[in-house]
Amino acid sequence: MGIIVQKYGGSSVGSADKIRNVADFIIKKKNEGNKVVVVVSAMGDTTDDLLSLADQISENPDKRELDALLSTGEMISASLLAMALKDKGCDSVSYNAFQIGLKSTEQHGRALIVDMEEKIILKSLKEGKAVIVCGFQGVFEDGSITTLGRGGSDTTAVALACKLKGECEIYTDVSGIYTVDPRVYNNAKKLDYIDYEEILELSSLGAQVMHSRSIEIGQKYGIPIYVGLSCSNIKGTIIKETEDMNIEEKPITGLATSDSDLSVTISNLPQDTDLISSIFQNIADRKINVDMICKSTSILGYTQLSFTVPKADLEEIKGIIGKYTSKKNIFIDEDITKFSAVGIGMKTTSGVAAKIFRIFSQNRIEIKMITTSEIRITVAIKRKDKEKAVKLVAEEFNL
Amino acid sequence: MGIIVQKYGGSSVGSADKIRNVADFIIKKKNEGNKVVVVVSAMGDTTDDLLSLADQISENPDKRELDALLSTGEMISASLLAMALKDKGCDSVSYNAFQIGLKSTEQHGRALIVDMEEKIILKSLKEGKAVIVCGFQGVFEDGSITTLGRGGSDTTAVALACKLKGECEIYTDVSGIYTVDPRVYNNAKKLDYIDYEEILELSSLGAQVMHSRSIEIGQKYGIPIYVGLSCSNIKGTIIKETEDMNIEEKPITGLATSDSDLSVTISNLPQDTDLISSIFQNIADRKINVDMICKSTSILGYTQLSFTVPKADLEEIKGIIGKYTSKKNIFIDEDITKFSAVGIGMKTTSGVAAKIFRIFSQNRIEIKMITTSEIRITVAIKRKDKEKAVKLVAEEFNL
Numbered sequence: 022m023g024i025i026v027q028k029y030g031g032s033s034v035g036s037a038d039k040i041r042n043v044a045d046f047i048i049k050k051k052n053e054g055n056k057v058v059v060v061v062s063a064m065g066d067t068t069d070d071l072l073s074l075a076d077q078i079s080e081n082p083d084k085r086e087l088d089a090l091l092s093t094g095e096m097i098s099a100s101l102l103a104m105a106l107k108d109k110g111c112d113s114v115s116y117n118a119f120q121i122g123l124k125s126t127e128q129h130g131r132a133l134i135v136d137m138e139e140k141i142i143l144k145s146l147k148e149g150k151a152v153i154v155c156g157f158q159g160v161f162e163d164g165s166i167t168t169l170g171r172g173g174s175d176t177t178a179v180a181l182a183c184k185l186k187g188e189c190e191i192y193t194d195v196s197g198i199y200t201v202d203p204r205v206y207n208n209a210k211k212l213d214y215i216d217y218e219e220i221l222e223l224s225s226l227g228a229q230v231m232h233s234r235s236i237e238i239g240q241k242y243g244i245p246i247y248v249g250l251s252c253s254n255i256k257g258t259i260i261k262e263t264e265d266m267n268i269e270e271k272p273i274t275g276l277a278t279s280d281s282d283l284s285v286t287i288s289n290l291p292q293d294t295d296l297i298s299s300i301f302q303n304i305a306d307r308k309i310n311v312d313m314i315c316k317s318t319s320i321l322g323y324t325q326l327s328f329t330v331p332k333a334d335l336e337e338i339k340g341i342i343g344k345y346t347s348k349k350n351i352f353i354d355e356d357i358t359k360f361s362a363v364g365i366g367m368k369t370t371s372g373v374a375a376k377i378f379r380i381f382s383q384n385r386i387e388i389k390m391i392t393t394s395e396i397r398i399t400v401a402i403k404r405k406d407k408e409k410a411v412k413l414v415a416e417e418f419n420l
Numbered sequence: 421m422g423i424i425v426q427k428y429g430g431s432s433v434g435s436a437d438k439i440r441n442v443a444d445f446i447i448k449k450k451n452e453g454n455k456v457v458v459v460v461s462a463m464g465d466t467t468d469d470l471l472s473l474a475d476q477i478s479e480n481p482d483k484r485e486l487d488a489l490l491s492t493g494e495m496i497s498a499s500l501l502a503m504a505l506k507d508k509g510c511d512s513v514s515y516n517a518f519q520i521g522l523k524s525t526e527q528h529g530r531a532l533i534v535d536m537e538e539k540i541i542l543k544s545l546k547e548g549k550a551v552i553v554c555g556f557q558g559v560f561e562d563g564s565i566t567t568l569g570r571g572g573s574d575t576t577a578v579a580l581a582c583k584l585k586g587e588c589e590i591y592t593d594v595s596g597i598y599t600v601d602p603r604v605y606n607n608a609k610k611l612d613y614i615d616y617e618e619i620l621e622l623s624s625l626g627a628q629v630m631h632s633r634s635i636e637i638g639q640k641y642g643i644p645i646y647v648g649l650s651c652s653n654i655k656g657t658i659i660k661e662t663e664d665m666n667i668e669e670k671p672i673t674g675l676a677t678s679d680s681d682l683s684v685t686i687s688n689l690p691q692d693t694d695l696i697s698s699i700f701q702n703i704a705d706r707k708i709n710v711d712m713i714c715k716s717t718s719i720l721g722y723t724q725l726s727f728t729v730p731k732a733d734l735e736e737i738k739g740i741i742g743k744y745t746s747k748k749n750i751f752i753d754e755d756i757t758k759f760s761a762v763g764i765g766m767k768t769t770s771g772v773a774a775k776i777f778r779i780f781s782q783n784r785i786e787i788k789m790i791t792t793s794e795i796r797i798t799v800a801i802k803r804k805d806k807e808k809a810v811k812l813v814a815e816e817f818n819l
């Protein structure tokens with residue numbers, strides 16, 4: 022009997038009725054002869070409701086306490102799902118991070134899973150129980166509760182699948198992974214397969230299908246991850262190594278956009294590698310994710326440096342760079358959308374970037390910043406140009 | 421510097437504003453030179469909201485999972501209160517039952533505290549922090565979350581005060597302990613002091629000021645318990661040993677009523693002590709609290725047995741007694757109010773019961789059952805007679 026680790030997102034367990042539906046779906050899987058471990062997110066808008074409570078208490082809520090607060094959302098849905106299963110005659114038990122010794126690093130709000138004890142889970146599975154695990158949470162070695170960041174339940178699920186040597190199924194409110202977010206471009210096509218690298222780029226760029234860290238773990242340990250519609254048999258998408266796919270057929274697998282970052286530009290910065298290194302070290306120390314970085318060549322010993330960071334980190338980033346230069350040299354641009362095209366095929370197809378830039382220039386889409394990787398091209402554009410850019414590039418590359 | 425353990429009830433932390441008020445009150449106590457540990461209940465109606473969610477999932481929710489669910493209410497309020505304190509510049513930390521190793525017995529929904537680790541709390545106090553502890557919850561040795569029953573946060577607070585050798589202050593939405601519930605009898609007087617025995621009888625009889633178990637612990641370890649209005653300097657009531665009080669002045673200290681029980685009567689039961697002992701052993705095994713018990717003398721080898729149990733346990737109790745007799749011999753009366761008069765002074769004053777029975781008979785209040793202890797008289801009456809009974813007895817004994 023194989024172990025299947027399923028994960029259900031917040032909208033899949035958004036009400037008592039939906040939780041009972043999920044329970045039926047789990048029982049079906051179990052009756053097919055599988056041992057089932059289920060990771061749940063918080064119900065519907067619970068996390069947002071808890072965040073709003075925290076906002077009413079403090080403008081800048083203490084991060085340790087915020088994690089303690091947010092972690093309750095998953096405890097609620099996990100216990101309710103176990104309750105629903107028992108009510109339907111399927112023995113079940115819920116576990117939180119303390120109960121399965123799910124250890125994490127210390128960074129509140131973006132902790133990484135360090136390890137977990139599989140013994141208690143295996144014992145419960147052996148007893149014929151469906152095991153429900155609270156996603157998104159961990160415990161630091163000092164006993165503090167941590168959370169793994171938005172979408173962290175995906176990571177809990179993939180990590181569990183690795184630890185238990187099981188299959189991994191992520192159930193959500195979309196029926197798989199699309200070339201472009203269907204809400205942005207409604208002709209988008211669903212993919213049968215996608216490479217870890219591609220979904221990793223798409224996720225980290227805001228495609229928001231999966232938590233990046235979960236893909237990294239899946240890739241590292243070679244766990245294929247199925248992504249599909251909750252409580253449905255509609256075929257979803259499998260994330261796996263794509264050596265056997267005909268990658269040259271298509272240079273671009275998918276597009277992603279994100280409005281959650283802002284760009285910071287520092288002008289008149291002395292051309293000094295130590296200085297620039299120190300800036301980014303300081304930012305990294307605060308665990309702020311810098312994404313796009315551009316530095317111009319220096320003129321007369323001075324240079325210009327631009328980078329993007331999450332909007333949520335604006336105040337912290339101002340504090341950091343304020344130590345290096347005066348206010349008049351700092352420019353913040355909040356009106357940016359990161360537009361990214363991703364494809365393993367780019368490795369072997371040239372001219373993809375050039376084609377995209379030509380489309381943008383012909384259609385008066387201003388290019389604010391550019392960064393690229395082997396399989397990705399990211400361009401910062403104005404927010405108002407987002408839909409236009411997606412439509413034009415999707416049509417050009419038949420996505 | 422002394423340690424003060426404060427407890428705030430659900431209505432005291434019912435909103436973000438109220439939580440910030442409580443934080444101010446805690447800071448004041450701390451600034452007076454005290455080390456403060458605070459036990460919190462769930463915000464306002466949170467526990468009821470969670471119960472209603474469970475009801476939507478299952479008619480008979482699994483008890484282990486129900487406790488896991490309900491315990492989140494206190495985790496939410498504890499983290500928010502710690503957040504509010506930090507926001508106001510007072511260093512603080514919240515702990516749940518796992519984090520302070522608060523071990524309990526196994527009975528879900530009515531677990532007893534076994535022990536807790538004071539080390540981590542003392543360390544945090546030494547660091548100058550206000551320590552916030554989730555009330556109402558414990559952890560059984562198998563790692564399951566338990567809850568201590570309605571009002572269990574009182575018990576958490578008193579147990580902590582014992583363990584930390586501190587003072588205990590229970591803050592609630594009433595300004596102290598009254599001779600009669602002011603909602604039932606609005607001329608009720610507030611007491612400056614009350615004996616553990618008296619409040620214990622009153623609490624267990626439905627006065628609902630305090631969780632009975634908390635008083636038992638306070639009495640056992642000689643911890644005086646202050647009960648007063650949240651965030652206020654209005655003088656409340658101190659629960660303590662009353663050897664120094666003039667107990668003979670008044671035979672009755674307080675009245676309590678409870679509508680939460682029903683009576684079960686079994687007729688035509690063979691006069692067999694083993695049988696009766698077996699019935700109550702079976703009920704006790706299910707951890708159902710039997711309160712009033714009456715057994716008539718037997719006639720021709722048969723007897724009649726009546727007792728009261730919480731309405732919530734109706735189905736379970738039917739299952740148990742159904743094994744001993746047929747349905748036609750079982751009578752359930754849900755229309756009862758337990759009316760109790762309590763006073764240490766009863767020990768030395770005779771005729772108190774007779775006076776109460778006379779008042780009832782003169783005013784056509786039917787007496788369904790009677791039980792007494794050294795300091796208590798309890799009478800089961802019809803629910804519609806409750807207010808009348810309270811008013812008549814309170815006036816007669818000047819309460």
